Amino acid sequence: MKQSATIVLLALLFGACSSTKPPTQKLTQTEASIRQAEQVGAEEYAPLEIREARKKLEQSKDLVEDEKYEEAKRTADQAMVNAELAQIKSLSAKAQKAVYELKQSIQALQDEIQKNINSNQ
Amino acid sequence: MRTTKFLQLLLSGTLIISVLTACGGPPQNNPLLTEAEQAYNKAENDSLVVLKAPVALKEAEENLEKSQEIWQNKGDKELVEHYAYLAKQKTAIATETAKMNAAQDQVERAEAERKEVLLVARKAEAEAAERKAQQAIQELESVKAEAKDAQKRAEEMAGRINELEANQTERGLVLTLSDVLFDFNSADLKAGSRRVVDELTSFLNEYPNRRIQIEGHTDSIGSEEYNKQLSLRRANAVKEALVSNGISTSKINTVALGEEYPVASNINEAGRQQNRRVEIIVSDENGEISQRK
Missing domain, CATH: 1.20.1270 (Substrate Binding Domain Of Dnak; Chain:A; Domain 2)
Structure with a gap:
């Protein structure tokens, strides 16, 4: 009785300490995150970050193969953070481009108006 | 004894220092x-x-x-x-x-x-x-005002035409100076024709686009050649009077028609008197004068 309790305690401790299962969900999330980044143009706007995300995802998968689940999870986390960065960088670049284009169009509009005013006078 | 104590102290000091160095030390x-x-x-x-x-x-x-x-x-x-x-x-x-x-x-x-x-x-x-x-x-x-002006000018011109005692004919405006304004067989204008010449002058000054053609006519008495000369002299007399009033010669044509175009019979004196005349044809707005056919 006392012995089995010790075993349960040990099992719990082990479970808490290190992963015994592959981080399948984490990998799925990371893949989704990479796809999202690709969809908003990460290849163009954040090529380094998206490449890093893909590389780390592959590394994570290799670690799962080697049953190094704890390392695999960490690497997946790093892949994820890179995918997020790639996504936000792309969105940011697009927003800044939009600002630039809007400002240009306003300038063009103002020039046009000035021209019209001048030609009507 | 003293030396031993000193050595002991030295030894323990070294130990402490070495322990400290091993344990902490500034972390990299x-x-x-x-x-x-x-x-x-x-x-x-x-x-x-x-x-x-x-x-x-x-x-x-x-x-x-x-x-x-x-x-x-x-x-x-x-x-x-x-x-x-x-x-x-x-x-x-x-x-x-x-x-x-x-x-x-x-x-x-x-x-x-x-x-x-x-x-x-x-x-x-x-x-x-x-x-x-x-x-x-x-x-x-402004267009309206111009039209009004034009109408006013047209009315004024109509008034002038009345003053000139001219007739609106198919050739346009024709003014006839009758025989009584010239002496018989003479091309000198009588004093009475002065008024007509002055009216014509102010008319031409007022309507600078208009030109005139002065046609001299005679009755059938005398040779055709003589009559042509007389009609020319009479037309020129009117022209000279206008030119001396300041009208440009370029605005005035003279034509000698002699006895060719009678307006009445040459059988009696009344008819011949009507035929001895000078006709002044006024051009249209564009300076065109309708010619005899």
């Missing part, structure tokens, strides 16, 4: 952690990031604290660097998020500005249209 920096700390501090001091990306910044801070904690507890170096890496990337995410949010704010402002500009443009266009409408009205009124 982890370059990845330092890098993450620097990046995070920079972002935390950026009011834009603090304001526009608080969540991402918080996540960066949490990862940084984990890394620092493991480092201070002399934990796994790999874990220290893992959280430092996450902290660094999360900091970058925070910075980019702030930039993106700021850009989106700017887009909103710029769109508002664009609307404002368009509004101003439309107002300017409306004002220009109004100005053009006013111009059109003014033009219309």
Whole structure:
């Protein structure tokens, strides 16, 4: 009785300490995150970050193969953070481009108006 | 005895120092952690990031604290660097998020500005249209005034024509100076014709586009050749009188028609008197004179 309790305690401790299962969900999330980044143009706007995300995802998968689940999870986390960065960088670049284009169009509009005013006078 | 004590002291001192050195010593920096700390501090001091990306910044801070904690507890170096890496990337995410949010704010402002500009443009266009409408009205009124003027001039001219005792014929306006204005067999204008010449002068001055043709006619008494000469002299007499009044010779044609175009019978004196005449044909607006066919 006392012995089995010790075993349960040990099992719990082990479970808490290190992963015994592959981080399948984490990998799925990371893949989704990479796809999202690709969809908003990460290849163009954040090529380094998206490449890093893909590389780390592959590394994570290799670690799962080697049953190094704890390392695999960490690497997946790093892949994820890179995918997020790639996504936000792309969105940011697009927003800044939009600002630039809007400002240009306003300038063009103002020039046009000035021209019209001048030609009507 | 003293020497032994001194040695003992020296020995224990050395021991203490060596123990201290082994245990603590100033810990070497982890370059990845330092890098993450620097990046995070920079972002935390950026009011834009603090304001526009608080969540991402918080996540960066949490990862940084984990890394620092493991480092201070002399934990796994790999874990220290893992959280430092996450902290660094999360900091970058925070910075980019702030930039993106700021850009989106700017887009909103710029769109508002664009609307404002368009509004101003439309107002300017409306004002220009109004100005053009006013111009059109003014033009219309000036056209009306011109038409009125033209009508007035036409009426005045009609009045003049009456004064000249001219007749509107199919050749246009024709003025006939009868025989009584010349002496018999003479081309000198009688004093009575002065009034007609002066009227004609002021008429021509007033209507500068009009030209005249002066045609001399005689009765059938005398040779044809003589009559032609007489009719020319009489036409020229009228022309000279007009030229001496300042009318340009270029405006005046003279034609000698002799006895060719009688207006009455040459059998009796009354008829012959009607045939001895000078006719003045007034051109149209364009200076064209309708010729005899």
